Amino acid sequence: MQIKSAEFILSNSDVEKCPASRIPEYAFIGRSNVGKSSLINMLMQRKSLAKTSGRPGKTQLINHFLINKNWHLVDLPGYGYARVSKSSKKVFQKFITDYFLKREQLVCAFVLIDCRHDPQPIDLQFLEWLGQQQIPFSIIFTKADKLKPNALKRNVGAYKLKLLESWEALPPCFITSSSNSTGRDEVLQYIDDINSEFEYS
Numbered sequence: 001m002q003i004k005s006a007e008f009i010l011s012n013s014d015v016e017k018c019p020a021s022r023i024p025e026y027a028f029i030g031r032s033n034v035g036k037s038s039l040i041n042m043l044m045q046r047k048s049l050a051k052t053s054g055r056p057g058k059t060q061l062i063n064h065f066l067i068n069k070n071w072h073l074v075d076l077p078g079y080g081y082a083r084v085s086k087s088s089k090k091v092f093q094k095f096i097t098d099y100f101l102k103r104e105q106l107v108c109a110f111v112l113i114d115c116r117h118d119p120q121p122i123d124l125q126f127l128e129w130l131g132q133q134q135i136p137f138s139i140i141f142t143k144a145d146k147l148k149p150n151a152l153k154r155n156v157g158a159y160k161l162k163l164l165e166s167w168e169a170l171p172p173c174f175i176t177s178s179s180n181s182t183g184r185d186e187v188l189q190y191i192d193d194i195n196s197e198f199e200y201s
């Protein structure tokens with residue numbers, strides 16, 4: 001898929017105030033600092049469409065972007081890291097879980113996992129919750145440039161085995177790097193395929 005246009009639409013913390021249009025929507029979620037915003041910029045080939053930072057907790061709101069005038073991409077705050085007020089210390093903030101529960105336009109949640117780390121309970125718990133809610137998801141392993149090919153293969157393989165302990169089948173999985181654009185074509189193709197189903201249905 002060619003990216004012809006990518007525009008920021010709006011930010012808010014209330015799913016009811018998200019854009020009303022019914023075009024297909026894809027959301028990026030995962031631990032703080034896993035690379036959600038960077039991945040969005042890499043996919044869109046725009047340096048600072050989504051705001052990134054070396055410090056966790058950069059993205060604080062639900063951010064909608066309109067792509068090619070016919071689908072939405074959503075940058076979400078990370079989970080597993082709480083800054084500022086005590087009330088935001090909940091692991092999965094309510095407005096984020098509300099987003100997943102109420103956003104009918106959401107066709108796929110991309111759950112980002114840092115390829116360097118062993119499976120973390122918080123991510124496995126979030127995947128399980130998505131499954132219980134019957135929200136379709138795919139997994140994106142991020143920061144592939146930080147590992148040598150063998151270590152990358154070993155880690156991704158171990159992750160998949162861990163998933164198979166609780167899931168009968170694996171979701172679609174992608175390996176990406178926002179530093180060198182690994183995985184860009186695959187993720188965009190996957191989105192394009194889903195978008196085409198919408199056009200013809």
Ligand code: GTP
Nearest residue numbers: 032033034035036037038053054057058059078178
């Ligand atoms: P929050 O908004 O805080 O939840 O974080 P985020 O998941 O949006 O992460 P963000 O994209 O802001 O990236 C966090 C840090 O990781 C930044 O310093 C990025 O430069 C770095 N980073 C993200 N993706 C990659 C990658 O593929 N490779 C490398 N080497 N660094 C990355």
Ligand code: MG
Nearest residue numbers: 036037058059
């Ligand atoms: Mg972010």
